[in-house]
Amino acid sequence: MRHARLLQAVCLGLLVGLGAAAHALEPASDAAQREQIKTERAAAEARYKQAEADCSKRFAVSGCLAEAQAQRREAMTGLRAREVALDEAQRKADAEESARRVQAKQAEAASKPPPVPRAASAPASAAASAAAGRAPSERARQRSKTAEDATLAAARVAAQQRRASEAAAHRQEVEQRNAERSARGKKSTPLPVPSAASVAATASAPAR
Numbered sequence: 001m002r003h004a005r006l007l008q009a010v011c012l013g014l015l016v017g018l019g020a021a022a023h024a025l026e027p028a029s030d031a032a033q034r035e036q037i038k039t040e041r042a043a044a045e046a047r048y049k050q051a052e053a054d055c056s057k058r059f060a061v062s063g064c065l066a067e068a069q070a071q072r073r074e075a076m077t078g079l080r081a082r083e084v085a086l087d088e089a090q091r092k093a094d095a096e097e098s099a100r101r102v103q104a105k106q107a108e109a110a111s112k113p114p115p116v117p118r119a120a121s122a123p124a125s126a127a128a129s130a131a132a133g134r135a136p137s138e139r140a141r142q143r144s145k146t147a148e149d150a151t152l153a154a155a156r157v158a159a160q161q162r163r164a165s166e167a168a169a170h171r172q173e174v175e176q177r178n179a180e181r182s183a184r185g186k187k188s189t190p191l192p193v194p195s196a197a198s199v200a201a202t203a204s205a206p207a208r
Contacts, residue, residue, distance in 0.1 A: 030086055037079050044075035 048068055055064030 030090060033086055034083070037082055041076065041079050044072055044079070047075075048072040 048071070051068030051071070052065065055061050055068060058064050
């Protein structure tokens with residue numbers, strides 16, 4: 001099948017080449033004919049001018065001029081008909097040449113192998129693009145979660161340290177009051193001093 005298409009393309013290429021060669025030869029013949037028509041037209045005009053001059057010397061001038069004009073008109077009509085025929089032949093040759101070129105291009109396109117479809121690779125490319133698009137957002141979420149966890153941990157440590165400091169201050173204040181009461185000799189029940197265990201428990205309690 002492929003060899004047949006290639007052979008068809010070669011044949012059409014040869015036809016186009018022959019047509020181009022013939023078309024290249026035609027303008028020379030066409031130009032020669034047109035030059036001949038131009039020469040004959042000039043000769044007919046010259047004959048008419050001479051006839052006018054001769055008729056002016058005759059007695060029957062009107063009849064002589066009418067005959068000269070008729071001869072000129074007949075010559076010009078024939079020359080014009082030949083020009084029209086040359087124009088028509090030129091248009092026909094141009095149309096045939098254009099048709100041969102179109103056929104050659106079509107045959108060349110038909111002889112080429114069909115392009116490989118890329119539809120099969122499209123889903124894989126789309127999946128890879130989607131995965132590549134998801135990767136940065138997933139990393140961003142992980143970084144955000146890590147930063148949030150670090151912030152919460154730092155807040156818990158700060159709260160524990162604050163509670164421990166408050167408990168120690170309260171214990172010192174109670175001890176100071178008890179010492180002052182003992183110094184004044186008052187008989188009163190001293191305030192209970194928070195133990196180290198209770199201070200540690202207060203410091204490690206979760207923040208509210």
